[in-house]
Amino acid sequence: MTTSHRNQRDNIRAKALDLGFDACGFARAQSRAEDRDALRSYINQGRHMDMAWMADTADRRVDPRALWSEAKTVIALGMNYGPGHDPRDLYRHSDRGAVSVYARGKDYHDVVKKRLKALARWIHETFEAEVKVFVDTAPVMEKPLARQAGLGWIGKHTNLVSRDYGSWLFLGEVFTTLELPADRHMPDHCGSCDACVRACPTDALNVPYQMDTGRCLSFLNIEAKTPLPEAFRSLAGSRIYGCDDCLSACPWNKFQKPTNETALLPRAELTAPRLADLAQLDDAGFRKLFAGSPVKRVGRDRFLHNVLIALGNGGDQESRPVIDALLDDPSDLVRDAAGWAKARLPD
Incomplete structure (x- = not known):
């Protein structure tokens, strides 16, 4: 060149x-x-x-x-x-929903x-x-x-x-069409570290460098067309859209810098949203809240299914009225999750 x-x-x-x-x-x-x-x-x-x-x-x-x-x-x-922080810190608050970092802005x-x-x-x-x-x-x-x-x-x-x-x-x-000099490819610097493998809540990385898609919560609560499998519901915790655990666990994040791109900064209402509030969204409310957000593409029914699973995992009696109100929802996805969540609440 x-x-x-x-x-x-x-x-x-x-x-x-x-x-x-x-x-x-x-x-x-x-x-x-x-x-x-x-x-x-x-x-x-x-x-x-x-x-x-x-x-x-x-x-x-x-x-x-x-x-x-x-x-x-x-x-x-x-x-x-x-x-600029570990997204998993939010898991300490079981009444709050965890939205994947990429979808908060x-x-x-x-x-x-x-x-x-x-x-x-x-x-x-x-x-x-x-x-x-x-x-x-x-x-x-x-x-x-x-x-x-x-x-x-x-x-x-x-x-x-x-x-x-x-x-x-x-x-x-x-x-x-410009023929430009190529940069040198980046070699692997993971070494013997397996922090991301161990961080996955559903063991979707049981073979390093290979994702078992059928076990990945980011697939299961965003892309999948079916209800979240029973085997993974309790493992989902408060994750209502995606999962950042394997990304968050990477030690190379110690060099990360918080984004300075205004459009990518988290919207206040998605930083730590109350699950009980999200569960009361109708279709119009869902579309309004998530206008301009990638969350919008999953639709209200899929999203409420995820929210109800999180409410069931929280096990808070105060969420019972919200869950009960969705037991007769027109959506099969929502009714299924509402019934599961109700059964998880203490008597």
């Missing part, structure tokens, strides 16, 4: 940081054979569960050039959403994509190069690409770990 290409890369990195990204790296627009094989194995074993879109888009997901044949370089971007898809488009537009205008932008709603193997671009490594919890931001980076990509 020429000095000119390196200057282009350096200028793009500087622009990305100026636009509000916290990490920027460059990789060739190609995937590694081991990553392709790992994805195919994951799908062939049915470990994607209800997430049919993973199988439907697998042929495009396995290689960046399958998405766009003209791409030469992938610019991997990271945006810090670090909470504005929908990160909107925040990240807006910045990606701004960077892509600048690249197109500055270098007369073609560009395309992607966030995780597109079939991109973003974590392997981020590793190839030097942003971090994939930890035993199957998520990206950064030396600077721990487990708290949102990812996005700009594909471009």
Whole structure:
């Protein structure tokens, strides 16, 4: 690569940081054979569960050039959403619901994509190069690409770990026809540590670096179409949307910095919401409360199912009237959880 290409890369990195990204790296627009094989194995074993879109888009997901044949370089971007504290501290308050850190502020898809488009537009205008932008709603193997671009490594919890931001980076990509020097991939720095494996409440990481999706609470209370399995209900505690335990346990979080992106800061009403208040939401109230939030996509019925499980785990007699009011709810999901929660309350 020429000095000119390196200057282009350096200028793009500087622009990305100026636009509000916290990490920027460059990789060739190609995937590694081991990553392709790992994805195919994951799908062939049915470990994607209800997430049919993973199988439907697998042929495009396995290689960046399958998405766009003209791409030469992938610019991997990271945006810090670090909470600045251990999210598990909230579990001490059984009357409060725990919403995954990523979902407490504005929908990160909107925040990240807006910045990606701004960077892509600048690249197109500055270098007369073609560009395309992607966030995780597109079939991109973003974590392997981020590793190839030097942003971090994939930890035993199957998520990206950064030396600077721990487990708290949102990812996005700009594909471009510019042929730019690739950064060195980040080697694994997990070593013998198994803190994330031990932190998982449902033993979903019993094989390090492999997620047993059917045991993962983030799948079970967000993506799954069916009620939370009985075997995992008591283990769910007060987690009503997602689970951050494996991310929170990572020792590399000691280097994390709280996000300074205003849109990603937690909304006050989602920092430690009262379960009894959430259980009284009708559909209109749910949509209003979670407007602009990723929580909205699960719908009121799925969300109240999770809230009722948490109320049952709290075992507080004062929640009985709220639970009783939902025993005849029109939703099967809600009625099922209400009956379970009531049975958990002391006589």
